[in-house]
Amino acid sequence: MIERSHLKILREIERQGSLTAAASALNLTQSALSHKITRLEQLLGTPLWLKEGRGLKLTQAGEYLLQEANRLLPQLERVDERLLQFARGERGALNIGMECHPCYQWLLKVVDPFLSRWPGVDVDVTQKFQFGGMAALFNHDIDLLVTPDPIRREGIHFEPVFPYEQVLVVSRDSPLAGLDRVTPDQVAAQTLYTYPVAVERLDIFQQFLLPANCLPRKHKVLEATEMMLQMVAAGRGVATLPLWLVEEYAETLPIVPVRLGEQGIHKHINLGVRTADLHDQHTRAFIGIAAESPPA
Incomplete structure (x- = not known):
């Protein structure tokens, strides 16, 4: 099975122009790199390089795998970076359900500073008078519920904001x-x-x-x-x-x-959130901004 490390080997040999330089870039000894190449070729059942004097020349299979390495590795690196942003709390999404139509203008005043503080986090608002806010919260269709009429249920926490x-x-x-x-x-x-x-x-x-x-x-x-x-x-x-x-x-x-x-x-406007998500930093940040932003 092809692994990311195999793709990196092909890309680095192409970039560096020699096994010695590629091994150094990959923090390997030259013998360890040669061993990995041999194991990869055995795994694939076809050679990837041919010796040409003191250098190496890619075979047709090697050329194909190099093209795929140059295509796939940048995508995987973007995935890594995106996941790291999620881990740092720099990226994500916050889905908000509205059961208080008059609160929409107030909500915009909360969303604006939230987006400024968390530029990588998207905010989406579901504003349907007939939709079941509690069901949507339980089913993970929304992350926060804005409501003046909290229904107390196990697993849901309501935070009064004003x-x-x-x-x-x-x-x-x-x-x-x-x-x-x-x-x-x-x-x-x-x-x-x-x-x-x-x-x-x-x-x-x-x-x-x-x-x-x-x-x-x-x-x-x-x-x-x-x-x-x-x-x-x-x-x-x-x-x-x-x-x-x-x-x-x-x-x-x-x-x-x-x-x-x-x-x-x-009445009170409340923000409902799943108890399990109470410590999510985006959720806590939104609740904190909302509590500091009464409409009057």
């Missing part, structure tokens, strides 16, 4: 805009815009409306945050979003945040 308040977003011209807080029945009289997420995973339903036996007058689904807020600004309905995001958009849109109930709805 708190926020979920608020009602109303038009500046809405009668609700002047209130300190709203009640479930006041929201029930409105058209409610939400992301395309199952009702059982929407805080406005589970923590506010349903406990009060209320439902919105109409429930409409929109995927884009900007479109949702444009509809709210136009007085077409209301929505619920993190306070920090509403305050950011309120600088350019006529919208107002209003607290949901007496105490409000308070």
Whole structure:
């Protein structure tokens, strides 16, 4: 079986022009190199060199193997270098799953310094409202899960990175805009815009409306945050979003945040990671940057 050392012998003899110089470059004695050549030829069942005076001339088989050595060795050396980069943590990939659509702009602020610190590491984001984040994490489809609703399971660790308040977003011209807080029945009289997420995973339903036996007058689904807020600004309905995001958009849109109930709805954004991967340096670095980068 051809080994990498055999290919190196052919390449070095070609480079150095003699057995003596090649042996020196390979840290071998000339006799040891000659022995390796003989063993290789015995292994292949065909000569690779022919003596020509005091030198060596490649046979047809030798020419072929030399061509392959010059083609394969650089590729193998690149593989070695790439694997060494992985071992040093200089290269890799971090796949992130999103179960918090309003957090996308915040995530970009975390990704930017992470990419600067780890230029050899790629970041990919899966942003699907219907995808099973926990299943994806268990199945190694993603490495990190951004979620406001952690599901505690053995083998998964959730790291809270920042708190926020979920608020009602109303038009500046809405009668609700002047209130300190709203009640479930006041929201029930409105058209409610939400992301395309199952009702059982929407805080406005589970923590506010349903406990009060209320439902919105109409429930409409929109995927884009900007479109949702444009509809709210136009007085077409209301929505619920993190306070920090509403305050950011309120600088350019006529919208107002209003607290949901007496105490409000308070949440945390969490990063979920497999317990076995907690000490991965890329994962730890990303969590550390995220914890130092609250959106507000």
